Amino acid sequence: MANPVTAAHPSAEEHARGMVDYFRQGEQKARELPNRGPIKLDQTGALDPTILQAYQRYGFYVFEGVIGADELAELRSDVDGVLARAPVDPESTVDRDGQPAFGQDFARQPYRFAKPLSDPLGGTDRNKGRHPVKVTAPTPASDAPSWTVELLHGNLHLMDSCLRLYGHPGLLAACASVLGNDFVPYNEVAFIKEPGLGPSVAWHQDGTTHWDAEDWDPDAHGFNYMAQLYASTPGNAVWVLPGSHKLGKNNIKQLVEESGSERIEGAVPLVCNGGDVIMTNRQLTHGSFANSSPDRRITLNAGFFARRRVLNVTTELLSGDLATFDQARVEERSRMIAIAIDARRQRFPEEASYVYRPLAGREDENRWNEDTRHTVVKDYNLRDMYI
Numbered sequence: 548m549a550n551p552v553t554a555a556h557p558s559a560e561e562h563a564r565g566m567v568d569y570f571r572q573g574e575q576k577a578r579e580l581p582n583r584g585p586i587k588l589d590q591t592g593a594l595d596p597t598i599l600q601a602y603q604r605y606g607f608y609v610f611e612g613v614i615g616a617d618e619l620a621e622l623r624s625d626v627d628g629v630l631a632r633a634p635v636d637p638e639s640t641v642d643r644d645g646q647p648a649f650g651q652d653f654a655r656q657p658y659r660f661a662k663p664l665s666d667p668l669g670g671t672d673r674n675k676g677r678h679p680v681k682v683t684a685p686t687p688a689s690d691a692p693s694w695t696v697e698l699l700h701g702n703l704h705l706m707d708s709c710l711r712l713y714g715h716p717g718l719l720a721a722c723a724s725v726l727g728n729d730f731v732p733y734n735e736v737a738f739i740k741e742p743g744l745g746p747s748v749a750w751h752q753d754g755t756t757h758w759d760a761e762d763w764d765p766d767a768h769g770f771n772y773m774a775q776l777y778a779s780t781p782g783n784a785v786w787v788l789p790g791s792h793k794l795g796k797n798n799i800k801q802l803v804e805e806s807g808s809e810r811i812e813g814a815v816p817l818v819c820n821g822g823d824v825i826m827t828n829r830q831l832t833h834g835s836f837a838n839s840s841p842d843r844r845i846t847l848n849a850g851f852f853a854r855r856r857v858l859n860v861t862t863e864l865l866s867g868d869l870a871t872f873d874q875a876r877v878e879e880r881s882r883m884i885a886i887a888i889d890a891r892r893q894r895f896p897e898e899a900s901y902v903y904r905p906l907a908g909r910e911d912e913n914r915w916n917e918d919t920r921h922t923v924v925k926d927y928n929l930r931d932m933y934i
């Protein structure tokens with residue numbers, strides 16, 4: 548394909564125009580793949596084998612219509628509330644109304660900022676250098692703010708609706724079918740891609756621990772659920788290279804060189820509707836372009852690992868610090884699943900709850916109430932696990 552975006556910093560409109568062909572072709576390819584539809588479980592609660600096979604083959608599956616209208620409205624409203632009370636810039640402690648910004652009592656700052664339409668990661672050594680190639684950073688409009696919130700960290704203590712979604716029985720059952728009944732959590736973050744502002748996330752693969760393990764396999768670094776609160780379009784979506792999760796460490800530099808540009812050939816956008824949830828293998832080569840489109844994307848990520856890939860594993864975190872995930876750490880962090888199931892049961896009592904086997908029988912100590920909000924849920928993300 549020709550390289551229609553040649554300027555290093557095109558205007559947002561030039562950037563959007565230059566991507567039109569790539570976007571159209573990618574979307575067509577994505578919609579031709581047999582990997583989307585509702586969650587289907589058999590009588591034992593296992594994921595329909597056709598779905599499992601499609602996920603294993605392509606590395607992602609779009610679960611359609613997971614989030615109903617009321618729940619979607621609650622999620623959108625909670626995210627809007629948290630964004631409305633963000634500090635006005637990374638150094639500030641007040642929001643746009645001059646009031647104390649939200650979230651200052653959390654141990655870990657909930658907001659991550661970026662320059663509008665920038666590429667903060669590509670070609671840098673950040674995140675252990677796993678984003679080797681810089682992607683185009685269009686010039687934002689002259690009235691764009693200096694900073695945009697690109698990420699929220701710790702969805703489950705920031706927003707009750709996110710905790711309830713985390714306890715979704717169909718999503719947890721599908722997770723168990725891929726990673727085993729004793730699956731464990733990773734982290735929960737929200738990617739914010741405002742139109743004309745959202746920065747890119749340069750091409751990368753997510754895991755950094757098990758690539759050279761003798762028993763490495765396509766699920767070695769788990770997957771992320773990506774719950775979409777609005778339509779995910781070619782312009783704002785995460786793009787993935789289908790099947791790349793099975794090939795070990797991909798040579799992203801070479802893929803870009805061979806494609807003649809950052810528009811990697813064969814990649815497809817994770818297009819879907821608001822309310823859909825995509826299971827996305829973390830080993831896929833994936834990334835998102837600067838959002839020069841007119842459409843907002845808000846994605847709630849919730850990641851999971853197979854227990855054996857985490858328990859008693861020592862690894863270097865993206866920060867460079869070393870961590871070991873012993874039994875106590877794994878168990879305490881996994882309580883978030885049990886508490887989320889109870890939070891969901893209280894909001895949707897007519898739904899059959901998922902039973903999380905590792906904590907079965909311990910429901911009473913994992914109730915969702917004002918006590919556990921403070922003793923377990925608040926600052927739970929200090930115990931996030933990473934491989």
Ligand SMILES: O=C(O)CCC(=O)C(=O)O
Pocket residue numbers: 738748753771784785833834835846848
């Ligand atoms: O949502 C995005 O734009 C990027 C997501 C991503 O790279 C990830 O979840 O690892």
